[in-house]
Amino acid sequence: MHITSTIWSLLLFLTILQLISIHAQEVEDEREFDYLKGSEKGPGKWGELHKEWSACNNGKMQSPIDLSNNRVDIIHKSNKLARTYKPCIATIANRGHDIAVHWEGNAGSIKINGTVYSLSQAHWHSPSEHTINGRRFSLELHMVHKTTNPTAKHKIAVIGVLYKIGKSNPFLSKLVPNITLLVKEDNEHRHPGVIDPREIKMSCRRYYNYIGSLTVPPCTEGVVWTISKKVRTVSLDQVKLLRAAVHDHAQKNSRPLQPNRHRDIQLIGP
Template sequence: MPIDSKIGSLLLLLVILYPITIVNAQEVEDEREFDYVRGSEKGPVHWGKLHKEWSVCNNGKMQSPIDLSDSRVEIIHKSKKLSRNYKPCTAIIINRGHDIAVHWEGNAGSIDINGTSYSLQQAHWHSPSEHTINGKRHSLELHMVHKTTKPTSKHKIAVIAVLYKIGKPNRFLSKLVPNITSLVKQENEHRHPGVIDPREIHMSCRRYYNYIGSLTVPPCTQNVIWTISKKVRSVSLDQVKLLRKAVHDHAQKNSRPLQRDHLRDIQLIGPKKPN
């Protein structure tokens, strides 16, 4: 093949792979380098000092989580619900040391936000919840992480969050309990449960909070679109205890402290009022 043709082919390959590289570069590479312990040199107040690439954790103006206070929320009425198009897909369950995560290995579907499609990548849990509503912290918070490779999109990551209070066992978690139990203290180990249907993660898509924030673990990447379901679901105390027991001692309470909202726009999206 002529040299010019080889260069042309290489440039084409880089153009195709470039968006994917941008997205993947925003994920934590070594998840053992930080913790959640108060007073620890690797705790949340020091994340931004541990690595130059993590500096935004301390000096960013769009950090998450935040308090969703009625006094700060703008109520928006829309006729359309949040558009979700999930489907069953093969997945693995991983003990990442600081949390338990479900990673879908193929096309598990997507959500649509303002005309941009975000593909579902993984889901993981924080206990207690990271976001608060009017200052109230709940027992558990689920994050469904989505990404887009659309080159023109300023927001490469979108996260849907669901909050849980102690009550009846959560059906989705109940199906995962045997695999999570086998991963207790097994950092970087994973299980292959087969097909997992993300549609079984129930959330209200009629009323939800919306704001622009960040990842809640290093490198605390900003310009993340957050969607937090207003309806609080239930989870059993035993399920919460299992998620805490499975991870490292420093991550049994793996919630980042609240961050300043810096007067960001926070919306509560609800159904359009009838005429």
């Protein structure tokens, strides 16, 4: 009897953990909301669409924000952001408003303040969601990481990379054939095989750091944001392709800037 009770308790605990994880992660089918200003499903209404999304309207630490020089504390550190990525089988998915790369195994991790976060997926927003001194860029890549460490205060860490129009982005160039097929065949998934996250180039020496939220429903807070200071380049054709491949055919998929609310923003670098 005692053993049966213990098993049921364990199953209940695992179920609760699973529900917490589901509510914390980004929505995979994004057709339930949109980015149109004034829309009944637009950013100003996200928090009203589901009770689990209430943080989108009521949260106090929402993202994205403007990374303004007059709000940034400069922290001098010579250590690079600790990344240990590796090639892994991946799927390219059309989630409704964005194109995402989902790694299906161990694609490596980052280490922030002693906590290891495993790489889960990457996706793109155009134009950029975060701004620097009020300047918005053409594209922003989000690399989403999660930790299973039960003692970690923050369960999700996202690396953001900003892009301006210029030379083609080499990482995106390798994905173009599969993304193009998403457009031509109106598919939701492509299975290109192995994708190496190490090919996503970014500056690991200088980066912004702050605590915010997911930028899509459920807008979960307590996300550790790391935004690379170096702005990289992407071609106009690549940006257009990313927008053409999604279901909504909208011109942008960027959430409006959220109130800073006197949050600590650090610029870390040598």
